[in-house]
Amino acid sequence: MLSARLFLVRHGQSTYNAQARLQGQADPPLSDAGRAEAQRLKPALPPFDEGRVVTSDLKRARETAELLGYPGARLDARFREINAGAWAGRSLSDFPSGSETAWRGGALKAPDGESWEELQARVGGALDELIAAGGTWLVVCHGGVVRAALSHVTGADPQRVAGPANASLTVFKAQSPPQVEAYGWVPALSVG
Known part of the structure; x- marks a missing residue:
């Protein structure tokens, strides 16, 4: 018998990903490529009881969960991407390289945005709850959330x-x- 595991899936490519735009908690849908990516990942996942599937409430994660076969996944806003505040939707080229922005784990954030420490505390608490609940879980979320989980x-x-x-x-x-x-x-x- 395999021991309990947490499976974290980053959503498929969104329209903002395709346009190299910062998303944060903006809510763009998946692109056609993102839908194909989710379909390609589906057979690699073990089956989950739908009660053990959690997703961010943002559209790109919900769509990915649906494409993976879990349209009734429980929504949990703690698995949302970092809040980039007023910077959401801006082109990534607007930001200087090496600027250590919060969504990369640095200190620079929009005045109305979330710090990396806030993101990591939010995600860490949600992960710790799933682990304490026991069993195996599927979480459909975002790149920053996966990195925060790894760091946690x-x-x-x-x-x-x-x-x-x-x-x-x-x-x-x-x-x-x-x-x-x-x-x-x-x-x-x-x-082929």
Whole structure:
């Protein structure tokens, strides 16, 4: 019998991802490519009881959960992306490289945005609740949330961790302390 695990899936590509725009808690839908990415990931996941599937309440995560076969997933706003405040929707090219922005784990944030520490506390608390509840869970969320979860579990510096790809899978063994089994895994494209 396998021990309990947390499966974190980053949503498929959104229209903002395709346009290289900062999302934060803006609510764009999946792009056509993002829907295809979610469909490609679906067969790689084990089956879950729908009561053990949680998703961010943002559209791109909800759509991904639906495409994975879980239209009734429980919504949990704690698994939302970092709040980028007034910066949401801006082109990523508007920000200087190396500016250590909050969504990359740095200190720079919009005046009305959320700090990395706030994001990590929010995500860490939600993860700890799932682990305490026991069993295996599927969480459909966002790149910043996956990085915050990894940092919460391992203590890794988020600025030294690459963001996970769209429609990627991160797996933690749900024990005390949790243990990383996979980070940002993406199924191979079929050739032919």
